[in-house]
Amino acid sequence: MRLLFITSNRLGDAVLSTAVLRHYIQTFPGIRITVACGPVAAPIFKAVPNLDGIIEMPKQKRGGHWWKLWKSVVLNWWDVIVDLRGSATAYVLPGTRRVVLKGNDDSLHRLEQLGALMKVSPPPLPKIWIDQESRDRADTLLGNVKGSLLIVGPTSNWVGKTWHKERFIETIATLTGKGAVLEDAHVLVVGAPNERDMAEEVIKSVPEERRSEIFGTESLLTVMACLERADLYLGNDSGLMHMAAASGCPTLGLFGPSRDEHYRPFAKWGRAIRTDWSYDKIIANRTSRFSQENLMETLPVEKVVKAATELVTEHRLAGKNND
Structure with a gap:
């Protein structure tokens, strides 16, 4: 089982998003993970279990970073595509299931909003995996x-x-x-x-x-x-x-x-x-x-x-x- 996980450029939002990764890792033991995120946030994902790779997405003119991501992953089949940046990318990649965060719900903490996206309440807590x-x-x-x-x-x-x-x-x-x-x-x-x-x-x-x-x-x-x-x-x-x-x-x-x-x-x-x-x-x-x-x-x-x-x-x- 393969997961493409598209998350934030910003460190704080990326940390919160690790709650979603935690959910998938616990729910589907052995799931293979590819993370796409901004360069600042990328280091916190280096010790994620079953990590196939991290695709850094420094912002480029005219959405060039999205084009780069698409080219990097389009030849793979994804069992789950999680896009926490609300882009159209999840819909133009080959996959079985798509989970896309569309905007913010200002009645909730951002982590509670991620929990609602996964239909998990209370939401799992963020987790950053640390290597030896x-x-x-x-x-x-x-x-x-x-x-x-x-x-x-x-x-x-x-x-x-x-x-x-x-x-x-x-x-x-x-x-x-x-x-x-x-x-x-x-x-x-x-x-x-x-x-x-x-x-x-x-x-x-x-x-x-x-x-x-x-x-x-x-x-x-x-x-x-x-x-x-x-x-x-x-x-x-x-x-x-x-x-x-x-x-x-x-x-x-x-x-x-x-x-x-x-x-x-x-x-x-x-x-x-x-x-x-x-x-x-x-x-x-x-x-x-x-x-x-x-x-x-x-x-x-x-x-x-x-x-x-x-x-x-x-x-x-x-x-x-x-x-």
């Missing part, structure tokens, strides 16, 4: 970490939803201070390769012996293996936030000018905390739709520290009760 090489690399990177591990994602692809660096610095200091829930924790700061400069002040705020960083210097699967070990992930609404939630670690996503009802970290230990202002109020009061202003002003440090402390404490208590 990536786990070994995480062992090397975190081998000297003796106590708690706090992973922080202080950047995003849009300044509007990027919480102030000064507030990240204060929050990290408070959560890792004497008597705090993550006292003396090692802090791993993560982000995209082009975001390191944005995070430099946050990185340098942590004593050198208690900090490390990954900004494109390691594979996304190695980042995922690190996330599995974290006592807390704290970060803006981003693809890394969704990776953290998929890892199973306590994940606190920070929201303002994006809708937490659609993109909150969807996991047992995933939580969203948003600005005191609603999404609608933020959008109504921004300077313009093209502004480069920070729109996270009404999310205070105290609110984030309280939510983070409660999440870590709850997770630890649950772990003790399961011992």
Whole structure:
């Protein structure tokens, strides 16, 4: 049985889409899988079971990326074609069954929408498969970490939803201070390769012996293996936030000018905390739709520290009760 899986260019949406892959892998053991996605998202699929290949689809003029995909797969017969980008491609390829996502349902979280597409409720949770090489690399990177591990994602692809660096610095200091829930924790700061400069002040705020960083210097699967070990992930609404939630670690996503009802970290230990202002109020009061202003002003440090402390404490208590 063969599956062609067409998914997002964007990392966050691609992470959520792994719930669909999980469903097919669990439902049809041994299914052979070909993934088509954008270059940014491609690395998270490298350890998918029974993977025949990944077709990267960098965007091209006049839809050239779709033509490239068609030429790559048209000579194969597909038992299932899943197209989560709502293109016409699924209908012009040879196959038995086609599952196509047509637009967004704004009454549902994006993962619940994928569940509805598969007719599965509740939806399966996202899963990123990790190879042994990536786990070994995480062992090397975190081998000297003796106590708690706090992973922080202080950047995003849009300044509007990027919480102030000064507030990240204060929050990290408070959560890792004497008597705090993550006292003396090692802090791993993560982000995209082009975001390191944005995070430099946050990185340098942590004593050198208690900090490390990954900004494109390691594979996304190695980042995922690190996330599995974290006592807390704290970060803006981003693809890394969704990776953290998929890892199973306590994940606190920070929201303002994006809708937490659609993109909150969807996991047992995933939580969203948003600005005191609603999404609608933020959008109504921004300077313009093209502004480069920070729109996270009404999310205070105290609110984030309280939510983070409660999440870590709850997770630890649950772990003790399961011992």
